[in-house]
Amino acid sequence: MSKKILVYCGSSKGHNEIYEQEAKRLVHALKRYDCELIFGAGSVGIMGVLADEYLKIGGHCVGVIPSFMEPWEVKHTGIQECFITESMHARKQLMANRADGVIALPGGFGTLDELFEMLTWKQLDLHQMPISILNTNGYYDHLLAQMQHMVDEGFLKVPNLEALQVEQDPDVLIDWMMAYEPEKMEKKWIYRG
Template identity: 75%
Template sequence: MSKKILIYCGSSKGNNPVYEEEVKRLAQELKKHDCSIIFGAGSVGLMGVMADEYLRLGGEVIGVIPSFMEPWEVKHLGIQTCHVTESMHERKQLMAEMADGVIAMPGGFGTFDELFEMLTWKQLDLHQMPIAIFNTAGYYDLLLQQLQHMIQEGFLKERNLTALHVESDAAKLADWMMDYVPEKMEKKWIYRA
């Protein structure tokens, strides 16, 4: 079955060329499953690398960009479909509504914002999509340590951390996305002695 995979990633390429190489590798693995890619419609950074590679492979690429970003001339002009929204909130909502799964690759504030919003929505049972981190070159290792600290300190339920899959191998990540079975989330606001 073809799936639409929502990709969150940086508008820069980072300092290590491995990020760009692994983004291309993930694009190739997702294309084997005939997925469509949903992304932030950018032509720069890892966003642009992902879109360019997926288009080169003959895949469908769907972009979503807020109207205020259009004058910045970063919108990818080669993608098949581009939705323009009025706000960032509408952008994120539309991307989520179209998606069957979410992958966060290396990125900055925007990537983290989008990833944590999707995890929060899943914790609240607003969706049942798979959410994964593509942990290229250990990029997310320190974040994963922070998440464990949140569990130890009582601010995150360990069961809910299972909503986040971590993978550093592109082929395994693509396969996991295709074979995903939703996990049971624990309601954060229910506390029993």
């Protein structure tokens, strides 16, 4: 397992300080393996917390931001590398192309969009990266229940749901990711019934 880890997360910090605290714990876990952090290049919210803390402990940060966001002045100016893309689609593609693994922290629509796109791509065998959720404070419990409902109702295959690793402890999550071996995805569209 290489060590270029893509982290999706919120541009807000949320109402509970635990989200910020666990994001900091995550980057300390990444630093144990001297990982490269790939993220959305923001200086605000959990994105900013991740980058600030990782820079503080000597980590390497790579940001990717679409050009239309630059005037908003949210781009982190202290990171080692920052790529500017022409669109959100290009941003997501570049981030995925650089990554060896994916982690979703608490976030909003953008975080879910990115997470589900990577899960879809994995289901289609477009990549074999580990995909995980850091389920801080049970943030994703309702979403995980919905995913199980999708399995129960026959819209999602069990092996494809099981390809999503869910952890509450950042150290356990990063240890799992570093030891990851790709699983076989089930191509649901070739099965009937």
